[in-house]
Amino acid sequence: MLIKLAGGKVYDPMHGVNGQIKDIFIRNGRIVDKPSKDETIHKTYDVKGRVVMAGGIDPHTHIGGGKVNIARMMLPEDHEQDLVSRTPLTRAGCGHAAPSTLTAGYRYVEMGYTAGFEPAMLQANARQAHMEMADTPIIDKGAYVMLGNDDMFMRMMAQGVEQEVMNDYVGWTISNFQAMAVKVVNPGGISAFKFNQRQLDLDEKHTHYQITPRDVLKTLSRSLVDLKVQHPLHVHGCNLGVPGNVETTLDTIRGMEGLPMHMTHIQFHSFATEGDKNFSSGAARIAEMVNSHKNISIDVGQIMFNQTVTASGDTMRQYAGHSHGSPNKWVVMDIECDNGCGVVPFKYTDKSFVNALQWAIGLETFLMVDDPWRVFLTTDHPNGAPFTSYPHLIRLLMDRSFRNDMLHTVNKEAADMTVLGSIEREYSLYEIAIMTRAAPAKSLGLTDRGQLGVGAAADIAVYKEIDNKEKMFEKPEYVFKDGELVAKNGKIVKVTQGTTHVIKPDYDKSIEKSLDEFYKKYHTVALDNIVVSDDEIIDEGRGSITQHHCSREDTNA
Amino acid sequence: MNIATNQKALPSNVVDVPNPFCGTLPDDLQITISDNQIKVTNTDCPITKAGFERKLPSSLSPQVNGKDVDLNTAIARATSIIKKSNNTLFAGLGTDVSGNRNILQIADKVGGTVDHMLSEGVMRNILALSDHGWVMSTLTEIKNRADLVIFVGTDATEHSRFHERIIWPEEALFVEREKREVVYLGKKLNTKPGISPNGKKPTTISCDIPEIPAIMNALNALIEGTSLQAKKVGGTTITNLQKLADKVTAAEYPVFIWSPPKLNFPNAELAVGAISDVVRTLTKTQRAAGFSLGGGDAAATSIAVCTWQTGYPTRVSFAKGYPEYNPSRFSTEEILSSDQADALVWVSTISSNKLPPETKIPTIVIGEPSMKLKTTPDVFIPAGTPGIDHKGLMVRVDAVVSLPMKKIRDIGLPSVAHIFEKIYQKL
Numbered sequence: 001m002l003i004k005l006a007g008g009k010v011y012d013p014m015h016g017v018n019g020q021i022k023d024i025f026i027r028n029g030r031i032v033d034k035p036s037k038d039e040t041i042h043k044t045y046d047v048k049g050r051v052v053m054a055g056g057i058d059p060h061t062h063i064g065g066g067k068v069n070i071a072r073m074m075l076p077e078d079h080e081q082d083l084v085s086r087t088p089l090t091r092a093g094c095g096h097a098a099p100s101t102l103t104a105g106y107r108y109v110e111m112g113y114t115a116g117f118e119p120a121m122l123q124a125n126a127r128q129a130h131m132e133m134a135d136t137p138i139i140d141k142g143a144y145v146m147l148g149n150d151d152m153f154m155r156m157m158a159q160g161v162e163q164e165v166m167n168d169y170v171g172w173t174i175s176n177f178q179a180m181a182v183k184v185v186n187p188g189g190i191s192a193f194k195f196n197q198r199q200l201d202l203d204e205k206h207t208h209y210q211i212t213p214r215d216v217l218k219t220l221s222r223s224l225v226d227l228k229v230q231h232p233l234h235v236h237g238c239n240l241g242v243p244g245n246v247e248t249t250l251d252t253i254r255g256m257e258g259l260p261m262h263m264t265h266i267q268f269h270s271f272a273t274e275g276d277k278n279f280s281s282g283a284a285r286i287a288e289m290v291n292s293h294k295n296i297s298i299d300v301g302q303i304m305f306n307q308t309v310t311a312s313g314d315t316m317r318q319y320a321g322h323s324h325g326s327p328n329k330w331v332v333m334d335i336e337c338d339n340g341c342g343v344v345p346f347k348y349t350d351k352s353f354v355n356a357l358q359w360a361i362g363l364e365t366f367l368m369v370d371d372p373w374r375v376f377l378t379t380d381h382p383n384g385a386p387f388t389s390y391p392h393l394i395r396l397l398m399d400r401s402f403r404n405d406m407l408h409t410v411n412k413e414a415a416d417m418t419v420l421g422s423i424e425r426e427y428s429l430y431e432i433a434i435m436t437r438a439a440p441a442k443s444l445g446l447t448d449r450g451q452l453g454v455g456a457a458a459d460i461a462v463y464k465e466i467d468n469k470e471k472m473f474e475k476p477e478y479v480f481k482d483g484e485l486v487a488k489n490g491k492i493v494k495v496t497q498g499t500t501h502v503i504k505p506d507y508d509k510s511i512e513k514s515l516d517e518f519y520k521k522y523h524t525v526a527l528d529n530i531v532v533s534d535d536e537i538i539d540e541g542r543g544s545i546t547q548h549h550c551s552r553e554d555t556n557a
Numbered sequence: 558m559n560i561a562t563n564q565k566a567l568p569s570n571v572v573d574v575p576n577p578f579c580g581t582l583p584d585d586l587q588i589t590i591s592d593n594q595i596k597v598t599n600t601d602c603p604i605t606k607a608g609f610e611r612k613l614p615s616s617l618s619p620q621v622n623g624k625d626v627d628l629n630t631a632i633a634r635a636t637s638i639i640k641k642s643n644n645t646l647f648a649g650l651g652t653d654v655s656g657n658r659n660i661l662q663i664a665d666k667v668g669g670t671v672d673h674m675l676s677e678g679v680m681r682n683i684l685a686l687s688d689h690g691w692v693m694s695t696l697t698e699i700k701n702r703a704d705l706v707i708f709v710g711t712d713a714t715e716h717s718r719f720h721e722r723i724i725w726p727e728e729a730l731f732v733e734r735e736k737r738e739v740v741y742l743g744k745k746l747n748t749k750p751g752i753s754p755n756g757k758k759p760t761t762i763s764c765d766i767p768e769i770p771a772i773m774n775a776l777n778a779l780i781e782g783t784s785l786q787a788k789k790v791g792g793t794t795i796t797n798l799q800k801l802a803d804k805v806t807a808a809e810y811p812v813f814i815w816s817p818p819k820l821n822f823p824n825a826e827l828a829v830g831a832i833s834d835v836v837r838t839l840t841k842t843q844r845a846a847g848f849s850l851g852g853g854d855a856a857a858t859s860i861a862v863c864t865w866q867t868g869y870p871t872r873v874s875f876a877k878g879y880p881e882y883n884p885s886r887f888s889t890e891e892i893l894s895s896d897q898a899d900a901l902v903w904v905s906t907i908s909s910n911k912l913p914p915e916t917k918i919p920t921i922v923i924g925e926p927s928m929k930l931k932t933t934p935d936v937f938i939p940a941g942t943p944g945i946d947h948k949g950l951m952v953r954v955d956a957v958v959s960l961p962m963k964k965i966r967d968i969g970l971p972s973v974a975h976i977f978e979k980i981y982q983k984l
Contacts (some may be wrong), residue, residue: 074687
């Protein structure tokens, strides 16, 4: 079957295509060259005047795994506001802050997104994360496995095991839990909280293991470089939510000494302490630092004013923040000598000084970081806001007068403390295409996604171009997944199953001997039973695995 | 149906076998198998042995109205019952992840209701969780970190290897075996497993189990430093509770363990809430955690799958097109006694003694083959047990770890997932 999207305005930053009028041809799920004249085109979509982009890629969205399921279990009252009925094509479910897996898949696609990456997969919970993602239809998915708090890692660090062996452990972990990247959350801090440490600054020692977050970050980042993993270490830094944590964040960036690092939901790590309330924006300093450090990429974790739920591996900071939560219920768990989780519902309000300033800090960051290839659009779903608020966020970035109108409605003191109103920048469609498609794909090493070149997977979103960018990005006219029309005018028209993106770095398999011993002695599951096999994900054809090469070339590390 | 002998393709000795009969899913079993009869060789756990070593009945044939039929006929009859029904109750749900997935798919399609057979106990936890939350631990954390374990209203004997595997392992990362302390709160508990390998006895605080909410509230007050005027609470003394308060505040990582089915009294979610309150109070200055035992008959599995697919743990109706959750009205007992359902599908493929509730509405039983039914259902389909007859995934009681169940014998029994996939195709 040969499909033609005729005459659209194409935004394909991977190939420098910036709104040029182009035809796109699709065959067998792939974008192909213009066919010869004698070939039959089976279906033509007239997309004249429409904006054509690759399908959106969310590089940081909590869509699968135990803590999300705890959030679901905790929030029956939130589901009730957004219950989703079945249709002849789609299953029933629930939406809003902690959507059901099925609804999450549909809603991403209805919004023009075709891939989402779960950023906090625990080894101990990897199987469930993959099971939940398997029940998230249509979109492609993948996961970042968490390291840097597990007792295996901490012991190895404390014993001064050489980098090569650490690399083997990291490689084993990525490969055996079917991951796409590695994340570290509050490096060493989740473990420290198990020893009743209530804070752990970048150079503070873990009381038991006597190592610092800085040690953890450098070792892990070095491992990923050595293993040629494309996506840099995905870092949820120290001191999340602590006023003054901008200093820690800046120190963290400096301390990497050129090693690649992705700092996630940086809004929560950009707080300074100026003003009467000792709380102010550190966004300008962060942006300046990011602008001058090409080894750093970020995503923002923008907050929106609404009820949501925060779900994080960072037990230390989630516990510290629970008193600000609403409604007043929260969960903290210590998990399997591996990691932890904390789930705290939050209601961000525009009348709150702190929340309003957080909102402004996120937007300032977006607008002051020069290079859209290094700042990805996220709300850290659902921690800052549910992913369904992306169209609103895009409008805030693209429409200065709308942004300033919103600014006038928020807490006055906060509005007075932000430079947001004076920022003139408006994102272009080209830049939006970078930060929501091309850049995440490039950062993750998805060589055939996030772009519209010949040979790429035909994951495509077609939008009516209208002034109100929120409306524009809410309901694309067409969404194609691997060449099939899956949504039309914001409604699912076909349900397919996306693939699971993984990498399998090379490592020395002799590491398994010591891991097996460790598991036998200290764990409650056998090593062979904790790892996740390819077969489980392929599940007799219900799922599939797409393995990417580990071939990162680093010049500056 | 004759018992097929495909056994040759499968090995006769298997190690690291995960155990579907215990909510803690121990995966260190060694089994031998000969003539399709399984023997567990490295444990005497009665539940494990009863499950793996149960004798197969002489016939594995599906039945319609008590008469042997082939699988397709039984599936066709089951399908027609579900089709005719306005509200099918899918209950029991003793099956693996795929089985639960496929049941939910059908319940969603036909507007039925789902409820797990152990949800009465599970709800005690769920309600406490959705009211206030909690601070919890998991098995490996307890094994390596807990220097004080307090059993509240349970002795964990339904998990006969819990003490051996989790409380008294030879080695742990952060606590020496003989330095662990064990406390039991309750009555008529078997405290013997709480004796350490060197003979150190546990502390037992005799008290009335239905009074656990009051006892925990008193303990909470004592931990907070409040002096109580009462001398007694719930059948024990404040002096005893003060000693316990001193113990838990001196410990590095005290873990409170309960078992929802053992908290069998009205509003028992308050007990879970009160235990969680104690842990929350402790967490202000030190570390502590709770842990809930249970999760058998795939309760943890069923709850996990239903939660991720619908947002709600169980007791969910799809009658209105969307998932509707009602922790009391959609219990199996309530649905049947108030005539809300007009057909019952009972699924129980793990235990053989979990029988369907008595009812006059058309009933389909997808069950473990040796199940001794009291009445003849309209349809009976013997199905495989995950971890014995087919591969499958199951979630452990802590709702964190899940395990791949092995196929260790092949006697031609279909999986629940397979049966419901066939039914779905015909709907």
